[in-house]
Amino acid sequence: MTGTPHRFLYRVRFRECDPMGIAYHVHYLDWFEYARTEALRDAGMPYKAIEDGGLTLPVTHLEIDYKESARYDEEIIVETTPELSASTVRISCHYRVLKAENEQLLATGRVDLCFFDPKRGRPVRAPEKVVKVLSSPS
Amino acid sequence: MTGTPHRFLYRVRFRECDPMGIAYHVHYLDWFEYARTEALRDAGMPYKAIEDGGLTLPVTHLEIDYKESARYDEEIIVETTPELSASTVRISCHYRVLKAENEQLLATGRVDLCFFDPKRGRPVRAPEKVVKVLSSPS
């Protein structure tokens, strides 16, 4: 999964657009969740499997830079590049949002998540399987 | 709590408005949840207490009639009149959404919820306390 970013195709919904006629800035974070979920699924490691294994993946940090607006009914590509920290406790997902039509860059972002054990109440190392998937070339 | 409806004052948020410059129709249901939560709290029976007692309150039916638009930054009143069914298994909340400025009617609606026991996997009678609160005049 290292190297090539995962691509998620999405169409901007009416409910996501604001009185300026453009996608409301907060919904980019929803798109990041959708893209991340599909990136993990396509890598053979669905988020639900991590959860069923007793761990959760809370978000610890996020940031976005907005370049251009996404408009109603427009198709966009959300690129996800996950990166495991050296300790394997944290995944950083790096994002680029592109207009599907011409690959114009609309936004860049990053979301950090940590593997968390709710029973012990603290961050833990990633499961072996996750480490294998995120270390192998995609 | 029978008789006089509970009033919840709310200001329409930017994120709730769509490209037509008005509140997106789905958010009325969010307002119903906010108003219902405060109506139950003010009646001395917070939703959280019902949940802590081991029951949930899933929505089984809802309906809305939209009359006029609610606009960005406008203050509205959400009126809730809860009504317990004869069997006490179901609460029907009757709603009116009014423009705060002149009490113009914007929408009417209804949301039905049932008392549900997740352990037994089926609807149950309302707890004694709820019956008492919802049967006494407000």
Added chain:
Amino acid sequence: MTGTPHRFLYRVRFRECDPMGIAYHVHYLDWFEYARTEALRDAGMPYKAIEDGGLTLPVTHLEIDYKESARYDEEIIVETTPELSASTVRISCHYRVLKAENEQLLATGRVDLCFFDPKRGRPVRAPEKVVKVLSSPS
């Protein structure tokens, strides 16, 4: 478009699930919007074209009956059957939400929209093209 319902395949998102671990009831209305948009697009009449023609399509009424819960990461089918009123001023969309795996019925619903001319401030008849599409067998 009369007769056979349009089918929209969707996967329940994490952000749509509540502390009961199931899809929060309000999001069904979001899914109805997504399904309606794709039903109109597939019928050769994208919502954006109606809007570009100077009309809007506000929701005037909606209702849902919930039968069973939709769960996180589950695939669902949202069936839309649009029906034009005799006056052509209103479209009623009839919905069924099914579990994709076994077509178990999760919910039924209806959303009414009217063709509205913002310049004249009142409901109007549907454009000729819409009448043609919605009257022909699908």
Added chain:
Amino acid sequence: MTGTPHRFLYRVRFRECDPMGIAYHVHYLDWFEYARTEALRDAGMPYKAIEDGGLTLPVTHLEIDYKESARYDEEIIVETTPELSASTVRISCHYRVLKAENEQLLATGRVDLCFFDPKRGRPVRAPEKVVKVLSSPS
């Protein structure tokens, strides 16, 4: 408005909580919008007045660090400290989210917005009134 941060009291809603039973991370950004709107209103400069003056205020950058979870029905305080850039083209809002009960720090964040003239299609200096409000001690 320089100096003392503005405080916005809020109660976490059921619809904002996820299957982990805590507020879904994206909703913190919604709270930032609510708090910012009230901070500007209390400073005598409602967002709507800026918009009515022909300008918009798109978000250009945001970031959040999450420390502890906010739980269902819990009261939180969202502190906003707005800061005008030297060129007056940009406002940076600095945020702290606190548990109301004991002022425990739940999250910190920042949202940058720029004054934008949609007719000229480019960022512009802040209106005189905004400069005055944001430069005076609160």
